Amino acid sequence: MIYKRRYASPFIIWIIAGTVIPLASIAYYGFTDRTGSFTFANILAMFQPDHFQALGLSLLLSIISTLICLVLAFPMAMILKDSKFGKQGFMIFVIILPMWMNFLLRTMAWQVLLERQGVINSIITSIGLPRQELMNTPGAIVLGMVYDFLPFMILPIYNTVSKIDKHIIEAAYDLGATKRQTFTDVIIPMTVPGIVSGITMVFIPALTTFVISNMLGGGKVNLIGNIIEQEFTVNSNWYLGSGLSLVMMVFIIISMLLLQKFDKTGGENLI
Amino acid sequence: MGELIRLESIVKSYDGNIVLDGINLSVSENEFVTLLGPSGCGKTTTLRLIGGFEKPDEGRIFFDGKEINNVPANQRPVNTVFQNYALFPHMNVGENIAFGLRIKNKTDQYIKDKIEYVLKLVNLKGFETRSIHQLSGGQQQRIAMARAIVNEPRVLLLDEPLGALDLKLRQEMEYELVRLKKELGITFIYVTHDQEEALTMSDKVVVMNEGRIQQEGTPEQIYNEPENAFVADFIGDSNILPGKMIRDYLVMINGIEFPCIDGSEQGFKPRQKVDVVIRPEDIEIKPYGKGLFNGTIISKLFIGMHYEMLVESEDGKIEWLLQNYDQHEVGEKIGMYVKPENIQIMHKPRSEDEEALELDI
Amino acid sequence: MKKTFGNIYILIIMLFLYLPIMALIVLSFNEAKSMAVFTGFSLKWYDELFNSDLMISAMFNTFTIAIVSALIATVVGTMAVIGMNAMKKKSQNALMGFNNIPLLNADIVTGISLMLFMLILQIPRGYGTILFSHTTFCIPYVILSVKPRVNKRTESLYEAALDLGATGRYAFRKIVFPELWPGIFSGFLLSFTMSVDDFIITYFTRGAGINTISTLIYSQVKVGIRPSLFALSTIIFVAALVVLVIINIRQSKTDKRNKMVFNL
Numbered sequence: 001m002i003y004k005r006r007y008a009s010p011f012i013i014w015i016i017a018g019t020v021i022p023l024a025s026i027a028y029y030g031f032t033d034r035t036g037s038f039t040f041a042n043i044l045a046m047f048q049p050d051h052f053q054a055l056g057l058s059l060l061l062s063i064i065s066t067l068i069c070l071v072l073a074f075p076m077a078m079i080l081k082d083s084k085f086g087k088q089g090f091m092i093f094v095i096i097l098p099m100w101m102n103f104l105l106r107t108m109a110w111q112v113l114l115e116r117q118g119v120i121n122s123i124i125t126s127i128g129l130p131r132q133e134l135m136n137t138p139g140a141i142v143l144g145m146v147y148d149f150l151p152f153m154i155l156p157i158y159n160t161v162s163k164i165d166k167h168i169i170e171a172a173y174d175l176g177a178t179k180r181q182t183f184t185d186v187i188i189p190m191t192v193p194g195i196v197s198g199i200t201m202v203f204i205p206a207l208t209t210f211v212i213s214n215m216l217g218g219g220k221v222n223l224i225g226n227i228i229e230q231e232f233t234v235n236s237n238w239y240l241g242s243g244l245s246l247v248m249m250v251f252i253i254i255s256m257l258l259l260q261k262f263d264k265t266g267g268e269n270l271i
Numbered sequence: 272m273g274e275l276i277r278l279e280s281i282v283k284s285y286d287g288n289i290v291l292d293g294i295n296l297s298v299s300e301n302e303f304v305t306l307l308g309p310s311g312c313g314k315t316t317t318l319r320l321i322g323g324f325e326k327p328d329e330g331r332i333f334f335d336g337k338e339i340n341n342v343p344a345n346q347r348p349v350n351t352v353f354q355n356y357a358l359f360p361h362m363n364v365g366e367n368i369a370f371g372l373r374i375k376n377k378t379d380q381y382i383k384d385k386i387e388y389v390l391k392l393v394n395l396k397g398f399e400t401r402s403i404h405q406l407s408g409g410q411q412q413r414i415a416m417a418r419a420i421v422n423e424p425r426v427l428l429l430d431e432p433l434g435a436l437d438l439k440l441r442q443e444m445e446y447e448l449v450r451l452k453k454e455l456g457i458t459f460i461y462v463t464h465d466q467e468e469a470l471t472m473s474d475k476v477v478v479m480n481e482g483r484i485q486q487e488g489t490p491e492q493i494y495n496e497p498e499n500a501f502v503a504d505f506i507g508d509s510n511i512l513p514g515k516m517i518r519d520y521l522v523m524i525n526g527i528e529f530p531c532i533d534g535s536e537q538g539f540k541p542r543q544k545v546d547v548v549i550r551p552e553d554i555e556i557k558p559y560g561k562g563l564f565n566g567t568i569i570s571k572l573f574i575g576m577h578y579e580m581l582v583e584s585e586d587g588k589i590e591w592l593l594q595n596y597d598q599h600e601v602g603e604k605i606g607m608y609v610k611p612e613n614i615q616i617m618h619k620p621r622s623e624d625e626e627a628l629e630l631d632i
Numbered sequence: 633m634k635k636t637f638g639n640i641y642i643l644i645i646m647l648f649l650y651l652p653i654m655a656l657i658v659l660s661f662n663e664a665k666s667m668a669v670f671t672g673f674s675l676k677w678y679d680e681l682f683n684s685d686l687m688i689s690a691m692f693n694t695f696t697i698a699i700v701s702a703l704i705a706t707v708v709g710t711m712a713v714i715g716m717n718a719m720k721k722k723s724q725n726a727l728m729g730f731n732n733i734p735l736l737n738a739d740i741v742t743g744i745s746l747m748l749f750m751l752i753l754q755i756p757r758g759y760g761t762i763l764f765s766h767t768t769f770c771i772p773y774v775i776l777s778v779k780p781r782v783n784k785r786t787e788s789l790y791e792a793a794l795d796l797g798a799t800g801r802y803a804f805r806k807i808v809f810p811e812l813w814p815g816i817f818s819g820f821l822l823s824f825t826m827s828v829d830d831f832i833i834t835y836f837t838r839g840a841g842i843n844t845i846s847t848l849i850y851s852q853v854k855v856g857i858r859p860s861l862f863a864l865s866t867i868i869f870v871a872a873l874v875v876l877v878i879i880n881i882r883q884s885k886t887d888k889r890n891k892m893v894f895n896l
Contacts, residue, residue: 008715008727010708011771015730018768022745023733025752076645079638091642093880098649100872104831104849105865108857109652112659112667119655122668147652150645167357170324173344174351175371175422185370189361200736208738211831215853225740232744232836242748245741252738 029242042243051227051244058223059251061138062206065145066153069202070195072146073153077161077194080154092158099151107144107215114140114216136218144212145202152201160194161187196259204252224248275300275458276321276426281330283316290316292482294330298426298460303452305461305469308479309505314462315354317479318428321460323347335425349426350419354434356411358403364390364414365399371422389417392451409440416451426458433468445471466506470494478502499617503548510554510592514547514616516540522547522616525589527564531614539616546617551579551594553613562606566591571601582607653869660862667857677863684860690848693759694828697844701766702823708767709774710816717782728779734769735776742769743836750837757839765837766827773826774819781815 033039045051080091098106113119114134121131134140164187172182206212210225217223224244231241276298283291291313298304306314319325320332323344331338339347350371358367365386372382390396393413398406406414412432419427429448433441449472452459463469469476470490477487478501486498497503500511514524518541519534529547533539559565566582569590578598582591582605591607599605659667663674681687716724734742746765750757786808793803831846838847845864852861 005715005718007711008719011712011715011775012727014708014768014771015727017749018746018764018771019730019733022742022749025748026741026745029748072645075641079641083638089880089884093876094646095649097872097876098653100825100829100876101653101865101868102829102831102846102849104846104853105656105861105868106652108849108853108861109656109865111853111857112862113652113655115667118667147648150649165355165357167353167355168359170322170344171351171353171357171359171418172370173324174322174349175418176345176374177370178345181374186359190359192361204736204738208740210740211850228740228744232747238748238751241744245744248738249741256736 026242026245029238030246031243033239042240043247045240045243046247050222051224054222054227055224055248055251057138057221058207058225061142061145061223062203065142065149065206066199066203068142068146069150069153070198072150073157073198074191074195076154077158077191080158081161088162092155095151095154103148104211104215106148107212110140110144110147111135111215114143135216136220138217138221140216141213141221141223144216145206145209148212149202149206153198156197156201157191157194160191164190192262196262199259200256203255207252207255208248273300274298275302275335276460277333278317278320279331279333281317281320281327281332283313283320283325283327290482291320291327294482294484296477296484296487298458300425301456301458303449303459303461303472303474305463305473305476306479307463307466307469307476307505308485309464311481312479313482314464314479315430318351318430318460318462321426322349322351322428348424349428350422350424351428351430352412352415352419352432354430354432356415358411358415358418360403362403363399364395364401364403364406367403367414368418368421370418375422385421389421392420392454393417394447408435409444412436412444413447420451420455420457424457426460427455429459429461431463432461433463433465441468448472470506478505480505496615497548497617500546500548500619503546503615503617508551508592508594510547510549510551512547512549512589514545516543516545516616520611522614525584525586529563529609529614530611531616532611533614533616537616538618544619546619548615548617549609549613551592552577553609554591554593555608555610556593556595556597556599557606557608559604559606562608565604565606568599568601568603568605571599653865656862656865657869659859660866662859662862665859677859678867680858681860681863681867686843686848687845687860687864690843690845693762693842694844694846697759697763697766698824698827701763701770701827702820704763704767705770705774705823706816706820709771709819710778710812712771713775713778713782713812716779728775731772731775735772739830739832740836743833746833747836757837758842761837761839762834762842762844765833766830769830769833770823770826773822774816777819777822778812778815781812786811 030042031038031040033041046055080088083091111118115121116131116133116135118134120134125131168186168190169182172186177185208225210223210229213221213223213226219226228241228244228248231237231244235241274297276296278294278296281291281294282289294313294317296317306317308314316325320327323339323342323346326340332340334342334347334349359370362370368386368389369382372385377385386399387396390398393416395410395413395417398410398414403411403414412435415432432448433444436444445468448459448461461468461472470493473490475487476490476493478485478493480501486493486502488496493502494506497506497509503509503511512524514522514529516534516539517523517528519536520531522529522531522533522545524547535541539545555562564584566584568580569583570581572579577594577596580593580595580599582593583589584591593607658670660677661673661675662670663672663676664670712727716727719727743765746761746768747757750761755761789807789811790803793807794800798806829846830844831850834844834847835850838844843851849861849864852858
């Protein structure tokens with residue numbers, strides 16, 4: 001047999017060194033204090049007002065931007081499905097292209113647009129309206145999230161929608177369903193796997209981001225990602241940072257489990 | 272049996288390719304009609320026009336005397352069994368069957384009873400809560416049937432429903448379909464490229480090719496009296512040979528004269544060039560020199576019930592296909608005979624041949 | 633009616649996706665440093681970009697790290713797929729579960745965990761640690777794109793080759809490897825782009841004094857945006873455009889070829 005188990009050993013070693021031990025060390029630091037003794041303090045620290053607020057705001061903003069992405073992406077996927085074949089390839093190309101640009105630069109682009117001295121404000125003032133404070137607001141962060149992650153919502157939904165057999169839709173009409181009934185009873189349920197993977201691909205990076213909030217929130221809007229990042233890079237409190245990360249991971253796992261419930265295929269289309 | 276569906280000079284094309292070129296078809300109530308033809312002949316398009324998934328470019332479709340050209344699919348009293356079944360993958364068996372009834376706002380009790388009834392009808396009692404993915408091809412096929420007939424359509428459209436099944440299952444399902452049809456007492460319009468299916472089940476077979484109806488009739492008529500070479504070739508194995516009428520009731524094939532039962536009454540004038548169909552089972556084997564014509568067996572194949580042989584004519588110009596229950600050896604010289612009533616004379620397709628003939632006369 | 637609505641909708645989404653990028657491209661040719669007014673055409677920001685030693689070394693780091701980590705990941709990942717195929721279904725599934733962790737985990741957690749790992753072992757962070765981390769998150773992509781290619785079919789092809797007298801090594805080289813190749817290649821490409829694009833994991837696993845393009849952008853944006861970053865955006869956008877066009881053309885060519893074969 002060509003297939004020998006030992007070929008997998010470098011991979012197994014890599015998993016242990018690159019995934020298992022590092023994650024175990026987060027767990028270790030999360031449950032210890034500086035003296036090395038066991039504690040729940042780092043976990044419970046999530047309930048301190050600053051941290052709790054940041055987590056709440058992260059959840060709020062990421063849910064809002066996920067919903068906006070969903071609402072924008074679904075019609076897009078449907079329109080793409082119905083458009084002519086040659087055009088379809090072109091449109092997919094057009095949606096993928098921005099994903100290839102460094103996301104820091106894409107986020108920066110909105111900074112350039114929203115800045116006090118930026119593009120949008122100079123348009124506003126040139127027609128005689130007062131300068132607006134667009135940057136450093138939760139709205140700017142949501143905008144950044146939607147902009148950065150929208151393609152990650154469109155593509156998986158388009159993928160599932162375009163794979164729906166045209167005969168399935170005809171079967172629904174044949175059995176007496178109207179266009180609306182076909183849409184709600186057949187097309188949407190069949191798109192659930194795509195919607196689920198779209199939501200995961202938008203919600204998790206949005207929930208955990210610290211870059212978008214740093215660049216478009218000007219450090220004035222603190223998300224849970226910012227707090228964790230600062231514990232590691234500024235305060236050097238790995239114990240607290242690890243504890244908060246563990247809580248955040250729990251939130252991610254819970255939300256993924258909730259999503260999986262809707263998706264009977266069990267996340268096969270996640271990537 | 273009153274007329275239920277009528278197609279009048281239907282023309283349909285896609286991107287400039289004509290798919291249906293003047294189809295006229297009448298389907299009676301409670302009839303089992305099969306549209307038979309090779310792929311691309313327009314049979315599925317015809318079915319889709321009746322189902323309401325396509326609109327004709329020209330011509331009219333009548334249902335029960337009323338034109339239904341503009342009635343959308345979801346309002347037509349017909350239901351379809353799709354080729355790949357098109358079962359809703361996110362619903363279980365019961366939900367699939369209930370789909371049409373829920374749309375019609377039937378009560379839960381009614382729906383439950385109906386599901387039970389149709390599942391029994393298709394021999395899948397107790398399958399209500401199964402997932403579609405757990406079903407075999409044959410079971411999916413039955414569920415697709417159940418989902419369609421539960422709505423009590425006046426016409427059931429079946430688009431190559433047995434195409435994906437293996438041979439044994441297919442033959443089983445043929446009996447099932449005929450039984451179902453009897454129990455339901457509704458019209459079936461059935462599309463297939465399989466002549467055996469068509470001949471076994473149908474009241475009427477409509478042979479189509481290149482967007483036109485080639486012949487319609489009972490299975491016996493289609494098999495025994497093909498009207499042109501296409502039908503003869505498509506239905507069963509046959510020897511299709513160019514021939515020439517000598518006079519009434521006498522046709523010449525490859526220089527040999529055969530008594531037949533066609534003449535000018537059937538529209539075949541003397542000296543007219545024709546196609547002659549002789550079914551392989553209709554060629555009888557006689558001792559050498561004792562038949563109408565002679566030949567040498569060049570190959571022999573045992574196919575279950577009988578032998579199939581290729582026989583080369585003595586001048587080496589023609590190979591005859593024969594089926595016979597008796598064994599003969601390759602290389603054996605034999606005589607052959609065909610009864611006059613087994614010789615089917617056909618008009619040549621409208622082509623150069625005919626024009627040449629007209630000049631000839 | 634429905635069509636026009638669809639087209640308008642597409643147009644709006646396109647404007648949303650592309651206007652910000654267009655703004656950067658226009659401003660990259662602006663003479664003034666302004667982020668709002670265009671005062672005249674100039675290439676001086678491109679000049680500044682290419683004369684910055686920081687930027688040049690960041691580019692060098694980005695691409696060498698991407699190539700090397702993608703290569704290692706491709707080798708390790710492909711071997712893993714072959715090795716896993718000899719295992720029982722249960723152990724395969726367990727390994728695939730571990731394989732999926734970096735894909736599903738939030739980048740910030742992966743980054744932090746790797747950083748802690750290095751801190752505990754007191755490994756000085758720098759080029760090597762970035763390389764290790766990138767390889768770690770690239771391997772899963774390689775495995776996911778190669779794994780579907782190792783199936784019953786490849787097995788029978790391999791056995792057919794042996795049956796025809798090939799040695800195991802020869803059969804692998806001539807039969808199995810070509811079968812896996814498309815998966816291996818796309819795994820490599822995917823790894824490469826993921827590595828080039830990564831910021832968060834690099835951010836936590838790099839040491840002071842070493843930058844990739846991403847981390848350099850981040851530190852510069854924090855201090856104040858310079859138009860040379862607009863020039864960088866333009867270059868990256870054009871590069872992505874060119875690469876994607878080439879991929880698309882190659883793909884449509886092979887598609888056409890496949891179709892022809894199919895029709896025959």
